[in-house]
Amino acid sequence: MSEYHAGLSARPVDELQGEWYEFRRAWLDYLARPYGPLSPVGLYWLGEDPQTFDEIPGSWSVEGGRRIVVDASAQDRLTVDDQPIKDRTTLLDAAAPHAARPAWHDTVLVVPTLFPTQTGQAAQLGIQVHDPYVASRRLELGVPTYPYDPKWILPARYEPFPERRPVTLRSVVEGKIKDLSVFGRVSFVLDGNSYFLEVYAGPDYELHIPFRDRTSGHTTFAGARLVFAPQPKSAGGAAFDFELDFNRAVNGPCGFSPYTTCALPPPGNTLPVAIEAGEKLPLWMEQPSEWAR
Numbered sequence: 001m002s003e004y005h006a007g008l009s010a011r012p013v014d015e016l017q018g019e020w021y022e023f024r025r026a027w028l029d030y031l032a033r034p035y036g037p038l039s040p041v042g043l044y045w046l047g048e049d050p051q052t053f054d055e056i057p058g059s060w061s062v063e064g065g066r067r068i069v070v071d072a073s074a075q076d077r078l079t080v081d082d083q084p085i086k087d088r089t090t091l092l093d094a095a096a097p098h099a100a101r102p103a104w105h106d107t108v109l110v111v112p113t114l115f116p117t118q119t120g121q122a123a124q125l126g127i128q129v130h131d132p133y134v135a136s137r138r139l140e141l142g143v144p145t146y147p148y149d150p151k152w153i154l155p156a157r158y159e160p161f162p163e164r165r166p167v168t169l170r171s172v173v174e175g176k177i178k179d180l181s182v183f184g185r186v187s188f189v190l191d192g193n194s195y196f197l198e199v200y201a202g203p204d205y206e207l208h209i210p211f212r213d214r215t216s217g218h219t220t221f222a223g224a225r226l227v228f229a230p231q232p233k234s235a236g237g238a239a240f241d242f243e244l245d246f247n248r249a250v251n252g253p254c255g256f257s258p259y260t261t262c263a264l265p266p267p268g269n270t271l272p273v274a275i276e277a278g279e280k281l282p283l284w285m286e287q288p289s290e291w292a293r
Contacts, residue, residue: 035135036135039134040257041130041259043113043128043129043173043258044126046060046062047061050071058076058078058103063088067093068127070089070091072085073086079104080101091112094125107132108130109129112126113127118177119179138284143279145279146276146280149247150247152247152278153245153247154189154245155188155244156241156242157186158241160184160238167179167200169263169264171263171264172260178261180200180201180263183199183200184198185197188244195271197209198265204231206231207228208228210224210225210226210264211225211226211227211249212265213274214271215275215276216270217287221251221282221285223264224252224264225249225251227249227250228250229244249278249279251282255279257285
């Protein structure tokens with residue numbers, strides 16, 4: 001006889017576990033992309049003075065306070081738009097950030113980055129370096145998870161706020177903050193206690209629910225983990241009930257590489273319990289600084 005999980009609808013536990021395996025397979029396929037979340041190997045903030053870096057050739061700087069430029073010769077084997085870089089070349093202009101052009105050094109990708117103006121901070125320009133070889137090696141090490149347990153599938157309710165609420169959050173990069181907005185909250189009951197998590201990101205069809213808990217900074221990444229939940233079209237932007245499955249908790253980009261700028265969760269999104277479900281700290285990662293905890 002099959003064991004059933006009494007959530008919003010009673011379903012066999014083996015069926016739920018099979019769906020979790022499919023979720024993990026799809027998630028690992030996503031992580032396996034050569035220039036995906038596992039590939040960043042450098043994040044450098046640039047200024048007027050030229051800088052050089054071990055991972056890539058060329059001399060990198062900001063020109064006129066708004067343009068990311070690189071000085072290189074043909075011998076450096078840097079390319080942009082499939083053409084060799086032979087002198088000073090602009091990769092990003094802050095006046096038109098969507099027209100940014102990545103540079104390549106063999107298979108290494110250099111992405112010009114604009115960290116937007118935030119509360120009390122000026123806009124900053126930099127480069128993020130991606131190496132597909134490092135991504136493949138990290139994937140070989142694997143991403144550990146807690147064992148699947150249906151007890152972590154909880155009935156939950158999403159309720160949008162009447163208006164988005166501005167919020168200033170720390171990012172995982174020390175000293176940098178992000179101005180965002182929260183647009184709703186998720187409520188659920190665990191062991192007889194009610195909890196709430198605010199939602200600040202995600203496309204129209206999906207909730208991205210960030211949280212910390214008592215495993216954070218120990219067995220899991222201190223910055224945050226995420227749970228995704230689909231938004232049914234039938235809800236029309238209104239409140240709806242769903243199953244919050246902490247078995248599907250995953251690390252955001254900042255939990256796979258220290259060379260990212262993820263926002264940290266709102267202060268109220270730290271749960272006073274240990275959520276022993278979902279992804280753990282990857283083997284190659286260290287915990288972030290106290291700033292990001």
